[in-house]
Amino acid sequence: MSTIIDGKQISTDIKEEIRLQVEAMKNEGKRAPHIAIIIVGDDGASHTYVGGKIKACKAVGFDYTLMQFASTISEEKLLKHVDQLNGDEDIDGFIVQLPLPEHISVEKVTESISPDKDVDGFTNQNFGSITSKNPLLMPATPFGIMELIKRYEIETEGKNCVIVGASRLVGAPLALMMSNDARATVTLCHKYTEDLASHTRNADILVVAVGKPELVTKDMVKEGAVVIDVGTTRVKDESKKSGFRLSGDVAYDEVAPKASFITPVPGGVGPMTIASLMINTLQAAKQKY
Numbered sequence: 073m074s075t076i077i078d079g080k081q082i083s084t085d086i087k088e089e090i091r092l093q094v095e096a097m098k099n100e101g102k103r104a105p106h107i108a109i110i111i112v113g114d115d116g117a118s119h120t121y122v123g124g125k126i127k128a129c130k131a132v133g134f135d136y137t138l139m140q141f142a143s144t145i146s147e148e149k150l151l152k153h154v155d156q157l158n159g160d161e162d163i164d165g166f167i168v169q170l171p172l173p174e175h176i177s178v179e180k181v182t183e184s185i186s187p188d189k190d191v192d193g194f195t196n197q198n199f200g201s202i203t204s205k206n207p208l209l210m211p212a213t214p215f216g217i218m219e220l221i222k223r224y225e226i227e228t229e230g231k232n233c234v235i236v237g238a239s240r241l242v243g244a245p246l247a248l249m250m251s252n253d254a255r256a257t258v259t260l261c262h263k264y265t266e267d268l269a270s271h272t273r274n275a276d277i278l279v280v281a282v283g284k285p286e287l288v289t290k291d292m293v294k295e296g297a298v299v300i301d302v303g304t305t306r307v308k309d310e311s312k313k314s315g316f317r318l319s320g321d322v323a324y325d326e327v328a329p330k331a332s333f334i335t336p337v338p339g340g341v342g343p344m345t346i347a348s349l350m351i352n353t354l355q356a357a358k359q360k361y
């Protein structure tokens with residue numbers, strides 16, 4: 073029997089822990105942590121994710137400011153807003169929701185965020201501090217995955233961890249955390265990996281973060297493996313009111329019976345990304361006080 077990792081429940085537990093801390097801060101006469109969220113354009117999925125972040129802010133008692141811009145905003149103007157948030161004493165942390173329109177450089181925008189307000193953990197400085205003894209703000213999704221592994225007491229030391237997808241957002245920082253903090257032996261696969269299945273079959277812990285629905289099938293997974301599915305893609309589904317459903321990168325129904333632990337989509341990694349964002353914002357606020 074495989075254990076379904078309940079990211080939704082764990083994220084609820086974490087938010088409750090944060091809510092209590094915020095309440096205590098307010099009782100001491102301090103103001104609540106304050107996050108700003110920048111969103112550009114009208115991508116439906118992005119607005120859903122930002123909606124989830126705002127809901128979480130309300131649940132934990134954070135103040136939040138939502139800044140929405142049309143997709144035609146210039147890079148220069150967006151950078152000005154980032155700069156203004158960097159200098160705003162009332163804002164503890166902020167994020168720029170990705171993706172951005174093509175005429176805006178993600179790297180330029182990310183790097184213009186002050187590292188002590190970078191609650192997504194996207195900047196080069198925060199990425200680089202992952203392996204430090206005193207890390208700053210951790211990349212949110214990998215941090216959320218590490219938290220799931222810890223709370224389910226999954227053994228990692230010396231285990232083979234195979235990560236499929238090597239983005240700066242997920243795969244690359246997770247590889248560092250799994251090696252450095254969790255002491256696993258890490259293989260990082262990407263688009264140019266030859267014979268992907270020969271690697272994934274070797275995994276005691278398999279993490280998939282590609283964005284290709286059902287890329288990982290049962291023949292690619294070792295019996296008893298821990299399977300973490302980060303992929304969230306909207307696929308057409310006429311039977312749903314919204315017209316789509318969310319699909320992970322793992323063929324869940326056929327892989328689940330082989331796995332010792334598995335994360336569902338939705339309800340697995342997604343809610344943990346949001347919980348991490350709340351943890352980072354609280355930390356950024358505390359560092360300021």
Ligand SMILES: NC(=O)C1=CN([C@@H]2O[C@H](COP(=O)(O)OP(=O)(O)OC[C@H]3O[C@@H](n4cnc5c(N)ncnc54)[C@H](OP(=O)(O)O)[C@@H]3O)[C@@H](O)[C@H]2O)C=CC1
Binds near residue numbers: 243262282302341345
């Ligand atoms: N649940 C959550 O909280 C989050 C979910 N996501 C989801 O995770 C998925 C990945 O997101 P993100 O990392 O931003 O995506 P990116 O597109 O930035 O990165 C995808 C990675 O997968 C690699 N890749 C592409 N095709 C293959 C393949 N056939 N085999 C192996 N590797 C491949 C790419 O390789 P190369 O580098 O060579 O191009 C790249 O490293 C998406 O579905 C996204 O929605 C993302 C963030 C948070």
Ligand SMILES: Nc1nc(=O)c2c([nH]1)NC[C@@H]1CN(c3ccc(C(=O)N[C@@H](CCC(=O)O)C(=O)O)cc3)C=[N+]21
Binds near residue numbers: 120121169192213337
């Ligand atoms: N600056 C920035 N920071 C991000 O952290 C960031 C980003 N940009 N761009 C896009 C990706 C994607 N991402 C998700 C967050 C939550 C869920 C999530 O909560 N998913 C729910 C379902 C939500 C739904 O119903 O659509 C779940 O899996 O249960 C999913 C994906 C954050 N990202």
